[in-house]
Amino acid sequence: GGSKGAWSALLRRYLQSLPRAREAAAGPGGDSAALTALLAGLRAALAGPGGAAIRSHLASPEANGEAYVQVISLLNGEYGDARVRELVVLDVLSTLRSLLAESEDAASAFGRDVGYETLNAALRTAWGDAPASRTLLARVLQLAVDADFPEDGRDPAAGAVIRNPGALPVITSLLRGRGGWTAKAIGSDQATLRTWILDVFARLLGDSVASRAAADQADLLGELLEWFADAARDDEGQRDENVPDSRVEREGDDDTAGSGSSDDSTSARIAVCIGSCALHSLSARNFRTVFR
Structure with a gap:
């Protein structure tokens, strides 16, 4: 009774100290030490022995999604300093993952009280005009799979x-430059990130029925x-640009014309994921549900 009330009041006070720490980080000095410490x-x-109790309390209706x-x-x-901004975004994603870890109740409470569309919009605003980095994508992936995930592009x-x-x-709006995300850096970096994520998707979807069911939900x-x-349109455009050269090189070699490295193309990778989805x-089971 009383002790639980005192505990939840303390937890609320802890959470309510976050906006003050945010102000300090957004101030002229860009001092993010307090914010980093509070989130850590x-x-x-949440990772400690009482973590499950905290998580389930925060997901309960009485906690109101606070x-x-x-x-x-x-x-x-309004973080003026780009370094602080990036730090805050990455820290928020790690903390959100901790709040939702291994708890379907917490994940659905988050979906109800805040929602992933809101998260996406807030992330985009906070990240600014820079294209998505590997670390940013890795953190969102960690949130999606609820597991530690190599941030160096490994599987x-x-x-x-x-x-x-x-x-x-x-993740897909980050990669595609949708929803206001910047896609202007479709240089080699962005292409590498796309390749990495699509290969990871292909593996997750190919390996697990649970992953395919989750993908279906989304x-x-x-x-x-x-x-x-x-x-496919982009790949086609690139091939058209390269046509004059390839014709000169490959005269009389019709079989290989245009095949190039099409298997490595973005569209081919997406197709692999589509096949798994x-x-x-x-599946017939889904159609039965739809038409029942």
Whole structure:
């Protein structure tokens, strides 16, 4: 009774100190030390022995989504310093993952009280005009699979499964430059990131029924089909630009003309993911549900 009330009041006070720390980080000095410390403390508490109790309390109706709102609100700070801004965005994503870790209740409470569309919009505003970095994508992926994930572009550990489907559209809009995200850096970096993420998606979707079911929940198939159409057009455009050279080099060699490295193209990679999604999303079981 009383002690639980005191504990939840203390937790609220902790969360309510976040906006003050945000002001300090957004101030002229750009001092993010307090904010970093408070978020690290919250993550440590969530990872500790009482973490599950904190997580389930914060997901309960009585907590009113305050933890999620306070943490996501940090993305609305007017951080003048780009370094501070990046730090805050990455810290918020790690903290959100801790808040939702291994808890379907927490994930659905977050979806209800804040939502992934709000997260995507807030992330985009906070990140600014810079294209998505590998670390940013890795953090959103960690949120999607609810597991540690190499941030250096390697594959996730075996057994990784998509657990928070709401994070998937955030990843695709980051990569496609949708929803206000900058796609202007479609230089080699951005292309490398796309390749990496699509290969990871292909592996997650190919390896696990649970991942395919999660992808279905997020309508990943619809998103991928749209992306495929765009990417195929882009690939076609690139091939057209290269046509004069390839004709000169390959005269009389019709079989190989235009094949180039099409298997490495973005559209080919997307198609692999589409094939895996179709396994689940177009299955007879789903059609029975739809037409019942």
